[in-house]
Amino acid sequence: MNCGVIGAGRVGMMHIRNIITIPEVNILGVAELFIDHVKDELHELGITNTYKDYHELLEDKDIEAVFVFASTDSHEEIVTAAAKAGKHIFCEKPLSMDVNEEASLNVLRAVKENGVKLQIGFNRRIDRQFRDVFEKVRAGKIGDPQIVKITSRDPDLLPHDLIKRIGGLLFDFTMHDFDMVRYMMDSNVTEVYAKGGTLIDPTLQEINDVDTIAIVLQFENGTFGLIDNSRRAVYGYDQRVEVFGSEGMLKADNVNNSTVEYYSKEDTSLKKPLPIFTERYREAYIAEMRFFIDALLNDGPLLATGEDVIMAQRVAVAAQKSLETGLPVKVDTTLPKI
Numbered sequence: 001m002n003c004g005v006i007g008a009g010r011v012g013m014m015h016i017r018n019i020i021t022i023p024e025v026n027i028l029g030v031a032e033l034f035i036d037h038v039k040d041e042l043h044e045l046g047i048t049n050t051y052k053d054y055h056e057l058l059e060d061k062d063i064e065a066v067f068v069f070a071s072t073d074s075h076e077e078i079v080t081a082a083a084k085a086g087k088h089i090f091c092e093k094p095l096s097m098d099v100n101e102e103a104s105l106n107v108l109r110a111v112k113e114n115g116v117k118l119q120i121g122f123n124r125r126i127d128r129q130f131r132d133v134f135e136k137v138r139a140g141k142i143g144d145p146q147i148v149k150i151t152s153r154d155p156d157l158l159p160h161d162l163i164k165r166i167g168g169l170l171f172d173f174t175m176h177d178f179d180m181v182r183y184m185m186d187s188n189v190t191e192v193y194a195k196g197g198t199l200i201d202p203t204l205q206e207i208n209d210v211d212t213i214a215i216v217l218q219f220e221n222g223t224f225g226l227i228d229n230s231r232r233a234v235y236g237y238d239q240r241v242e243v244f245g246s247e248g249m250l251k252a253d254n255v256n257n258s259t260v261e262y263y264s265k266e267d268t269s270l271k272k273p274l275p276i277f278t279e280r281y282r283e284a285y286i287a288e289m290r291f292f293i294d295a296l297l298n299d300g301p302l303l304a305t306g307e308d309v310i311m312a313q314r315v316a317v318a319a320q321k322s323l324e325t326g327l328p329v330k331v332d333t334t335l336p337k338i
């Protein structure tokens with residue numbers, strides 16, 4: 001599968017390094033606004049066709065699919081252009097951090113009208129641990145699921161200028177959790193109540209963001225969810241999921257780089273969680289790309305669709321409103337008309 005990449009920043013370069021390990025994929029070119037910053041690195045990886053303007057990459061007739069790793073504020077425009085150019089698309093989450101859902105729906109309409117496929121980068125769906133929990137919940141191993149609980153804490157703060165491009169805590173970080181709770185419970189969120197603040201970096205208020213948040217959710221099937229997020233966990237990247245049900249509980253704990261535990265007269269200890277998303281989800285990032293390529297080559301299912309990202313964005317918009325008003329906010333559960 002001949003592919004192109006649009007956006008080679010923090011996440012884009014990580015994905016490119018992962019994608020080149022997949023034998024079925026051939027990266028024909030990379031477009032990046034600041035291409036001079038990454039040209040040498042791309043050349044070292046064997047990628048010589050580089051562009052500043054992504055429209056030029058889309059003109060390459062040999063490219064069948066594009067990976068969009070550009071900043072979130074450019075996703076709607078780039079995905080629409082790629083669909084019109086007849087390319088299949090993998091796009092990082094979310095499609096937008098705007099309250100204007102109609103704009104995102106227009107993107108999905110362009111995808112449909114041009115007969116291309118779009119997969120969204122909800123990589124946690126295919127993380128080995130979380131997928132195991134998901135499959136066991138679906139197989140009825142814990143009876144009827146009743147509560148889903150996600151702890152998701154970053155190791156440290158992000159720079160303000162990055163937050164402005166990719167969204168604050170809710171639209172960048174919690175976005176994954178909004179998708180995961182829906183995925184685990186197989187039900188849409190009907191109501192969200194969010195409390196958050198700046199316990200770590202008060203200057204985040206200048207860009208209307210928070211660094212700590214606690215969220216209560218209700219689902220269409222009557223079940224409940226809890227999410228807690230922090231931008232700074234001093235012990236590493238804290239990623240845990242629990243689903244509690246009528247016949248038991250499933251719990252995915254953190255992944256450490258060593259299974260060795262230390263025991264002494266005074267103390268016991270275990271290794272810290274893997275430090276950052278690039279390491280914790282490395283396997284999942286490759287697996288989601290394989291899933292996408294497989295969907296294209298064998299007309300298989302997509303891991304996460306445009307509809308999935310709209311449903312997650314809706315919860316983020318409602319959670320933002322809840323933060324601002326201090327009240328629970330209803331979420332529309334009707335599936336988007338595309």
Ligand SMILES: NC(=O)c1ccc[n+]([C@@H]2O[C@H](COP(=O)([O-])OP(=O)(O)OC[C@H]3O[C@@H](n4cnc5c(N)ncnc54)[C@H](O)[C@@H]3O)[C@@H](O)[C@H]2O)c1
Pocket residue numbers: 006007008009010011012031032033034052053054069070071072074078092093094121122123162165166172277
């Ligand atoms: N799935 C995950 O775990 C995960 C983790 C972090 C970030 N992300 C997502 O990845 C995306 C990128 O985040 P990032 O942290 O790498 O941001 P970044 O700012 O480091 O990188 C984005 C890059 O896109 C480039 N860009 C912007 N507009 C462009 C355009 N029109 N044409 C070409 N290049 C363009 C920028 O120059 C920049 O280099 C965001 O949507 C973010 O939400 C996903």
